[in-house]
Amino acid sequence: xxxxxxxxxxxxxxxxxxxxxxxxxxxxxxxxxxxxxxxxxxxxxxxxxxxxxxxxxxxxxxxxxxxxxxxxxxxxxxxxxxxxxxxxxxxxxxxxxxxxxxxxxxxxxxxxxxxxxxxxxxxxxxxxxxxxxxxxxxxxxxxxxxxxxxxxxxxxxxxxxxxxxxxxxxxxxxxxxxxxxxxxxxxxxxxxxxxxxxxxxxxxxxxxxxxxxxxxxxxxxxxxxxxxxxxxxxxxxxxxxxxxxxxxxxxxxxxxxxxxxxxxxxxxxxxxxxxxx
Numbered sequence: 001x002x003x004x005x006x007x008x009x010x011x012x013x014x015x016x017x018x019x020x021x022x023x024x025x026x027x028x029x030x031x032x033x034x035x036x037x038x039x040x041x042x043x044x045x046x047x048x049x050x051x052x053x054x055x056x057x058x059x060x061x062x063x064x065x066x067x068x069x070x071x072x073x074x075x076x077x078x079x080x081x082x083x084x085x086x087x088x089x090x091x092x093x094x095x096x097x098x099x100x101x102x103x104x105x106x107x108x109x110x111x112x113x114x115x116x117x118x119x120x121x122x123x124x125x126x127x128x129x130x131x132x133x134x135x136x137x138x139x140x141x142x143x144x145x146x147x148x149x150x151x152x153x154x155x156x157x158x159x160x161x162x163x164x165x166x167x168x169x170x171x172x173x174x175x176x177x178x179x180x181x182x183x184x185x186x187x188x189x190x191x192x193x194x195x196x197x198x199x200x201x202x203x204x205x206x207x208x209x210x211x212x213x214x215x216x217x218x219x220x221x222x223x224x225x226x227x228x229x230x231x232x233x234x235x236x237x238x239x240x241x242x243x244x245x246x247x248x249x250x251x252x253x254x255x256x257x258x259x260x261x262x263x264x265x266x267x268x269x270x271x272x273x274x275x276x277x
Contacts, residue, residue, distance in 0.1 A: 009136065009181040009209035011035035011065065013200075013226035014219045017186070017212060019043035020052035020068070026059055032216040034223075035065045040081050041072070041096050049077055053084035063089040067113065072096050073103035082106060092135075097143065100124050101131045111135050113183065117143035122167045125174035138183035138212065139171040158195055172207060181209035190215045200225030204272065228269045236266035 012034025018025050020038045030036045038059075044052045049071075056068065068085055070093050071077035085093065091110055095103060098114040099121045114128040115121070117140030121128070129137050141153035141164045153164045160168070168184070175182035184203040187196040196218055200211045204226040211222045228236070242253045243263050250259045 011067070011210060012223075013204070013210045014222040015067070015183065015210050015212045016216065016219060017043060017069075017214050020056055021045075021048045023055040023059060026055075026061060029216065030061055030065060033213065033219050034210075035067060036061070037067045037069050037094060037212070038090075039069045040077070041069050046077070049080070053080060056090070057084050057087045059088070061090075063091065066090045067092040067094055069094040069096060069115075070107075073098075073106065078106065085110070094138070096140075097121060098124070098128055101127055104128070104131055104133065108133065113138055115140055116167070116171050117141075118147035119144065120147070122170050125171045126177065129174045129178035129180045134178075134180060136181040136183055136209065137171050137175040138185065139167050140185050141167070142188070158189070158192070176207060182207070184208045184211040186212045186214045187218065188214065190217065193218070193221045197221050197225050207268075226272055228273050232269050233273050236269040239263070239266045240270075 014034045015037055016029050016033035016035075017037045017039050018029040020040045021044045026036065026038070038056055040049060040052055040056075068081070068090055070081040070085070073095065092113070093107055093110050094113040094115055095107060096115045097118055098104070098116060099118060104112060104114070110133065112131075112134045113136045114131075114134050115138045116125045116128065122139065122144065125137060128134060141160065144164065144167050145151070145153045145161075148163065150163075152161070154160055172182045184199070187199060189195060200222045203211050211225070213219055213222060239253055239258065240263065242251065243258065243266075250257060252258070256262075
């Protein structure tokens with residue numbers, strides 16, 4: 001039996017982080033990306049978080065395309081973040097360093113993206129994905145390696161080290177098992193659009209719903225990576241037509257054995273081409 005795909009991801013494949021203390025960038029970021037993540041955590045100096053919160057409260061963005069990254073659970077900063085969000089129409093939040101369901105308690109009533117970016121968070125990914133209110137998981141490489149006492153998530157040639165790839169897979173599997181979406185982490189080398197394209201194409205191929213961006217220049221690369229080519233769309237259409245003609249079960253198409261999972265792959269291609277399908 002083939003598992004059902006996760007629920008439709010509401011924000012599109014390219015999510016763009018924007019420092020919350022830079023309201024002059026909000027509208028431009030949202031114009032460039034499918035959704036904007038207004039960041040109250042790592043992107044903002046602690047001394048400016050009050051200014052950043054007031055900027056979010058004063059903003060007038062499409063709430064369906066806004067996610068606010070709050071500070072981690074149990075901190076005074078998070079309490080202040082949530083008080084500010086209560087004064088806005090924004091109802092989607094990203095929780096950094098999520099490590100268990102208890103970390104979600106203060107966020108009740110909001111749509112939550114749990115960011116698994118520590119060793120404990122990756123190990124708790126299944127628990128987090130199954131929690132009420134969680135719509136997606138995201139993973140993070142740099143905080144993960146820092147939590148292990150390491151110094152680098154990548155090899156000298158740019159490839160992720162094995163522990164980072166393990167975490168990426170663990171978060172994707174946990175999200176999929178719970179019927180939630182998964183978001184791939186940021187590519188820190190802004191100029192390396194070729195490397196970003198390779199990683200985003202892989203993310204789309206294995207089932208990630210989106211990739212997070214840290215610079216507007218990365219958005220189009222991500223979008224193109226998630227969009228199937230005309231050839232892939234045509235192949236999927238023809239395969240599904242052949243499946244209908246076969247009337248179910250295993251059949252041969254263009255010299256290849258086709259069964260339920262292969263049909264599901266073709267349907268996934270068409271969903272990427274038109275997410276409303």
